[in-house]
Amino acid sequence: MLVESLSGVRGWYGRDLTPNIAQRYAAAYASSLMKAAKGKRLCIVIGMDTRPSGPALKDAMLPFLPADIIDVGVLPAPAIEHAVRHFRADGGIIITASHNEPHDNGLKFLRRTGAILEEQEMGKLIALAGRMDAARMKVVLSKGAKALGQRTVREARKEAIGAYRDFVFFIIGDSAGKIRKEKMTVVLDANGGAGSMAKHILAQAGIRVVALNSGHGDFAHAVEPTMETLAYLPPLIRKRKAQFGAGFDCDADRVEIILGNGRMLSGNELIALAARHMLSTSSRPEKEVVVVNDATSGMVGEVVRPYGALLKEVPVGESNVVREMKASGSRVGGEGSSSGIIIAPQTCRDGILGILMICGIVADRKKSLEELLGELPRRAYLKRKVSVSKASMAGLRRSIIAHYRERGLDVLAEKEGSIKVPMPGSAFAWFRASKTEAGVLRVIVDSPNGEKAEGLMREALALAGGA
Structure with a gap:
C-alpha cells in the first residue's frame, strides 16, 4: 500500500507508487509553491538515491513542475537538502524510500530551508494531492504555462557535491585537523546507495576508508543497515585495525556504527556522545540546549544535566526536532529512537556528518570509540x-x-x-x-x-x- 506520512510518500514502485501518483504530488507541491510565490519565478532542486525507478519518477514529475529545475542527480538526502539552501531554491524533491527495499520508492518534499515539510504542511500536501484529479492538474499546468515555457533545467551534481563537502567541513571546524593527525581507518558499507560518495569526503579528512559495495545500485544485502546486515563487518574491522565500521541506508541520512567486537551503537549513544562533546567544549554549557524526541533514552538526559544545560523533548518526527532546534538555538539534537543525530546548521540526520563527528570526538579525546562508550551512563x-x-x-x-x-x-x-x-x-x-x-x-x-x-x-x- 502507499504510505503517506509526515516524512513523505513511499510504496512499491509501479504498484503503490505509480508515475501518475507522483504527477499528482508534483502538481500539488507546485500549486502550493506558486500560491506562496505570488507570481515570482520558482526554482526547485530535485535529486534521488540509487533505486532503479528514480529516473522514471523524475521524468514523470518534471512536466508538472512549472519552475526552473536544478537537477543534482544521485546524492545523499542531506546533500540534496543542503543544495536547496546553496542554490537559494524555493523548495526541493528527494526521490527516495530511505531504508525500504529497492522495489520501493518515495518522495520527500522540502521547504526553502532545505528541511522536510513540517507535519501540518505535509498533511495539507497529502490532502491536496488526494484531490488532484485530471481537471485540477490542468489548472496547475494552465497557471504555470508561462513558467514551463521559459524554464531552465540545469544539471548541477558536481557543484552540489562541492558545496556539501565545504558545508560539512565548516561544521566540524577545527576537528578536521585533529582527524588528519590521527590517521584513523573506517570500514564503510554504502550497500549500493547514495552514501558511496562518503568515501571521497572522508578521504579528504585524512581518514583511510575501506570502501565496500560502492557501486550505485549494487545492493549486496537488505537496504536497512541492521545488526544482521552488518554482521560481516567486525572481522574486517579487526583485520584492518579500523576505529569502527559504518553502514548507510539508501539515501545516507541514516548511518549505523559497529565496532570490531560486534557491538552496534544505538542512536541514543550517538546523541549522548555528541551532546557530551558539545557541552564539555562549550564556554557556557549552562546556556546550551539539546533537543530530542520523546522516545529518546534517559541516557541523554543523564549526560546533559550535570552541565546545567536544558534538555527539550518534542514529538517524534525529524521536522519537530529541527524546528525546536532552530527556535532554541540548539547545536545538537536528534532522535535516539531512529539513529539520528542532527548537528546544526544541518536540517536533517546526516550519515556522513555523523561519521566525521565521531572521528572528531575520537581525535579530540584521544580515546577509542569503545572507551568513550564505556564512559556513558548504562541504560x-x-x-x-x-x-x-x-x-x-x-x-x-x-x-x-x-x-x-x-x-x-x-x-x-x-x-x-x-x-x-x-x-x-x-x-x-x-x-x-x-x-x-x-x-x-x-x-x-x-x-x-x-x-x-x-x-x-x-x-x-x-x-x-x-x-
Missing part, C-alpha cells in the same frame, strides 16, 4: 513492534492510557500521537502507531535497570496484545 532500552489493525488502534490507545492512570501514573498523551508514561526510577514506557508502517504499534521501554526494563516491556506487550 536498558528495549524496542518492539506489535501488529494492530487500524480499526482497533484508537480503542487500544484508550486502554493503554486508562491502565497506567489506574496505577496512579502520569500519562503524557498527544492527540493521535505518542503515549509516554514516566515511571519511578527514571524509567518510561512509550507507545506510538507507526506513521510509515501500516498496522504497526511501536513500543519502547527505557530504564537504568535491565530487569526492570524487561518487566516494563512484558507489561506493555500484554497491553498491546503482543505478548
